Amino acid sequence: MRVVVMLKTAEGGRWVVPQVVELRRRGNEVIVLLPAGPGRLREQLHRAGVPMIDSPFQFRFRPGVSTFVQLHRLRRLLRRLRPDVVQYHHYHAALAVRLCAPGLDLARVFMVPGPLFLESGVIRAAERILCRLDDAVIAGSGHTAELYRKLGRPDRTLFAIPYGVDTRLFRPVDAATRAAARHQLGLPNDTFVVIMVAYVYAPKSLVHRGTGIKGHAILLDAWRRFHRDCPASRLILVGSGWDAAGEEYRQELLGRFEVAGEPSIEWFAGVIDVGRYYAAADVSVSPSLSENHGAALEAGASGVPSIVSDAGGLPETVSAGSGWVVPAGDVAALLAALHTAQAEFRAGDLDRRAARARELVERQFDSGDCAGAVADVVEVAGGLHPVPRRRRRLVGTVPG
Structure with missing residues (x-):
């Protein structure tokens, strides 16, 4: 055929x-x-x-x-x-x-x-x-x-x-690999690390007017409040603008949220291999306003629990024990989920969610x-x- x-x-x-x-x-x-x-x-x-x-x-x-x-x-x-x-x-x-x-x-x-x-x-x-x-x-x-x-x-x-997602390419790492990844990124062991992997798309004219659909602005807004309460935390953003308009919008976000002067945030553009960033992360966030399954599958396959919005197919990427679902566009709900995840990190309970995240992706994705x-x-x-x-x-x- x-x-x-x-x-x-x-x-x-x-x-x-x-x-x-x-x-x-x-x-x-x-x-x-x-x-x-x-x-x-x-x-x-x-x-x-x-x-x-x-x-x-x-x-x-x-x-x-x-x-x-x-x-x-x-x-x-x-x-x-x-x-x-x-x-x-x-x-x-x-x-x-x-x-x-x-x-x-x-x-x-x-x-x-x-x-x-x-x-x-x-x-x-x-x-x-x-x-x-x-x-x-x-x-x-x-x-x-x-x-x-x-x-x-x-x-x-x-x-x-x-x-x-390729579950052979994306998979959990051992303790030594995780420690090396965090060391390379300058992340102490007791720091709570949140990651968002997504291209930046400029706001669309027909839907979600004025806001990029991947939800970068929503996470950055929540992060300002979260980091104020939990200073031992870092946010890693991975992804450039999808096109010229997307990169222009990314630059606007960098200025609006004063990312350059904020030591708790690092934004890596032009990354091809995202594996070492997942290896260093404790929780992945996908705050999209519209999405299929997105980066939550890569995160889950890597053994990283996810906080996802309820947009599109994202709720399908987590189970009751592997992650959290919050209303799309709701900064307060995302902030609360970050606090819950950070509390589990401090208590040493995220490992259970990590294992369940991997199991779900292996079984269905x-x-x-x-x-x-x-x-x-x-x-x-x-x-x-x-x-x-x-x-x-x-x-x-x-x-x-």
Whole structure:
């Protein structure tokens, strides 16, 4: 079977690599369409020996002849490649394939990496109709699957399968490795270390206007109050701006919260290997306003308990004993959770949560298992199997 996988980025979306590798392992031919230019996703696919083609569509829907020409070229490319299945990630890629593929003999599978676009009433109304053009929808979380169910997507072609995390790459470290990581970062053993790993996205115009969706401002606001009460604490932020607008917003946050003059906060941008930061951390925070599963999976696989907001699929990443769920955008609730986590750190009780966090991720979010489930759906759509061999559904959990 020939599968074309389409993404709107050559940098992000690296969670697709295990899926592509699994499809190829099963003997399928896979070709990935990416925007032209360098990026870490392109590098990983190249190392895996995956064929790539620069997409003729630039993933911008602007009125005019240029958009029509790009869609026409994409249609010609798909007609030439003659795939059995086109699997697309990101909403712009979904729109492009839906618009250019009518009449082509191929199956269309939309894997949804996050619910943000469905939080716009205008897009949600359009998606109620447009999603009928997909042969299957794979939601990246149980939350997103429920949103599509409410839009009328039938259960027989709707799947909830996470992108997952590499539990071999991200795993708990021993005491010596942890001590070395903290020493390198200048962190005393008795310091409570909080980490947030996320790119910085500029505020969106259609949803959550004025606030970056990853919630950096919410955490920084809570941290000022928390550190005042608990001075033996440090906050590590890992992640640059996703694009120029994201970096501009990050610089604005640096100034607004006076990060440069605050010794309790360190912000590392341009980091590729986040492992040593997780090794040094006691608790991870994901305070997003909109999210799939985010960095909570990497943290959990690394044996770091998480405080997550109740946005999107984040509550699915913790169990009653592995972490905490707080209302999105609620600074006071996040502050209270930080105090609770710090008290457990002082009492030596975080180790139990760390073990449960690792167990949960191994059980439900291993990227190898998730990639296998995605490959099942893609092969069913392409006609290799009459029915899915397995269906993975996620259930949100409650805070503990």
